[in-house]
Each structure stands twice: as C-alpha cells, then as structure tokens.
Amino acid sequence: MPKLVVSGLKAYYATERGPVRAVDDVNFSLSDNESLGIVGESACGKSTLGAALMRSMQPPGKIVSGSIVLDGTDVSEMPASEFNSKIRWKKIAMVFQGAMNALDPVYTIESQLHEVLREHRFEGNMEEKIAESLRQVGLDLSVAKRYPHELSGGMKQRVVIAMALLLKPDLLIADEPTTALDVLVQAQIINLLKKLHRENGITVILITHDLALVSQIADKIGIMYAGQLVEVGSTSDIYKNPRHPYTQALIAAMPRLKSNDKKIHFVNGSPPSLLNPPHGCRFYDRCPHAMDACKKDPPEFKTDTGYVRCWLYENNKRES
Numbered sequence: 001m002p003k004l005v006v007s008g009l010k011a012y013y014a015t016e017r018g019p020v021r022a023v024d025d026v027n028f029s030l031s032d033n034e035s036l037g038i039v040g041e042s043a044c045g046k047s048t049l050g051a052a053l054m055r056s057m058q059p060p061g062k063i064v065s066g067s068i069v070l071d072g073t074d075v076s077e078m079p080a081s082e083f084n085s086k087i088r089w090k091k092i093a094m095v096f097q098g099a100m101n102a103l104d105p106v107y108t109i110e111s112q113l114h115e116v117l118r119e120h121r122f123e124g125n126m127e128e129k130i131a132e133s134l135r136q137v138g139l140d141l142s143v144a145k146r147y148p149h150e151l152s153g154g155m156k157q158r159v160v161i162a163m164a165l166l167l168k169p170d171l172l173i174a175d176e177p178t179t180a181l182d183v184l185v186q187a188q189i190i191n192l193l194k195k196l197h198r199e200n201g202i203t204v205i206l207i208t209h210d211l212a213l214v215s216q217i218a219d220k221i222g223i224m225y226a227g228q229l230v231e232v233g234s235t236s237d238i239y240k241n242p243r244h245p246y247t248q249a250l251i252a253a254m255p256r257l258k259s260n261d262k263k264i265h266f267v268n269g270s271p272p273s274l275l276n277p278p279h280g281c282r283f284y285d286r287c288p289h290a291m292d293a294c295k296k297d298p299p300e301f302k303t304d305t306g307y308v309r310c311w312l313y314e315n316n317k318r319e320s
C-alpha cells in the first residue's frame, strides 16, 4: 500500500477578485521508502501544496476538492478534531518556510520544545524525549538551555526540525529548509534530511526552488508550474530524460560547473496569474513547442517512472 496518494487536489485562496488557484488538480503518490522533491518557481503553489497536505492553510485559503490518502485513509475528509489529535504532528509534520525565524526569542529551546509536548498532551518523560529529538538532529544537549539568538542559523533550523519530529511523524514536509543558510550549512541540513529518510525511515517531502538541491536527496521529483505538477518521475529519469518543455528549461538553466557551455539559459517570460489561469496548457505562452493542441488542457500522459502533462506525449498512455 502506498504511503501517500494525492488525487485531484485543489486548494484555493478566496479573494475579492476571485479564487487564486494556487494548487489546481495535483496528483502524485509516494511509497513508504520514497522521498519526493517538489520544485518550481516562486509563487507556483509549492508552499500552498505543503500546507494543504498538513491541512494548515490559513483563511482565505482552503482545500476545495480532491483527496489526501495517508496509509489508506482519506485524511482530507476527516473531522478537524480527529485530524488534530491523530494526524497532525503525529503522522505528518511540517517545517514551515521561515520557521527558524519564528522561534520565540524570550524562551529557551528546552521550554519551546516542552510547550509543543504539553500542547499535545505527551505522557512520557519530556526530558528524555527532548534529548532524543536533539540527538536525532545532531545537536548537543547543551543547546536545550540556550536562547534562539545564541544559535547559528543552521542550529536553529535543526531545532525546528527536532520540533517537527517530537511526536514521531513518519512523513515530514520541509518547505525551503535551507533558504538563507550558507552553502556549507545547506549541505549539512540536506544531509540531515537524508539521514532521517535513510536511517530513520521518515518519508520526506522537500519543497524548494532549487532543482540541484533536490537531486541530492529525492528519489522522486515533481515539477510544479502555475499550480499544477507538470511532470513527475524518478530523479534520475527527470535528469536524464526531462520531457516537459518547462522541466527541460529548468535543467538547462542549472549552472554546470564541468560543462564547456558557459552560456546561461533562461526560461523567458513569466507564469500566468493564478487568479484567472488561461484555458489549456499553462506553459503555452513560454513554450518553444506550443501548438494548436496546447489550447486544450493537457491530461497526464504516462512515462517510464511517472507522468508528464504535455501534448507532445499524446501517444503515451494516459494516467487513469
């Protein structure tokens, strides 16, 4: 049984000018031992997708339709009280974007971790639990007695990861966990996520705009564009054989240290507004292969390891 199956997920923000379709028909599945990277440009809906999976969208945002099946149960339909007591933090946890800057400056790390445990009516030994979580993220126990301003960025990021792991979730969503950290510390945080995935068996969903970063940890990649996953596949398949013209452009835009091709490739233009996205393929205006068929919404066509949402692959079988 897959760990997570997301089908037809739509999550919109109601605004005076109409709904902002930030997540608009997203489909993917993950098995127990897989990690997934969600990659895309700013404002394509990555954080909204993460928050929707955690059912943590703030008004005016909400899940409009679709299902989120975790270990065989549709948690999108579950009453909020049941989701809070059984799923949130206990099965799915999230390190929100910028969470390390939201640590409370007036409390020690220990008391902030305590607070999380108290809030969730943790019944075991709190000191032991806190020590275990700090160890799990590679922090010295002395960190418990310190205040956030006494810690480096990398240490703060480890603290918020420890916080997310306190109640032993088996799915961890990390939203841009390395932004604002220097390159060396970024690598350490990615290694930590890799260790949590490989050694502790935690399913990791990493949300980032950085395709190069994701390749270091993810077994599977979902390329997000204007509220939709336009291509999903194994990391090696996406790198070796990117099919969607947007994926191809993203890969071409990655700096290549060893290549003789020193030209920088850009994806020209900008994504459509999510307020009133155009009918048909959302990449139409920027696509070098745009053709008449693209004026119709492309379905998901099967590939070796996933799917691609592009009419160029019309001869592939459709995802059912």
Ligand SMILES: Nc1ncnc2c1ncn2[C@@H]1O[C@H](COP(=O)(O)OP(=O)(O)OP(=O)(O)O)[C@@H](O)[C@H]1O
Residues within 6 Å of the ligand: 013, 015, 020, 022, 040, 041, 042, 043, 044, 045, 046, 047, 048, 049, 059, 060, 061, 097, 209, 274
């Ligand atoms: N509270 C809100 N009300 C209205 N629109 C919103 C709200 N929050 C986000 N949006 C819109 O939803 C879309 C998706 O935003 P989201 O933050 O999910 O994108 P993202 O890919 O995570 O971007 P970034 O990488 O910059 O964080 C954007 O168009 C954004 O303006």
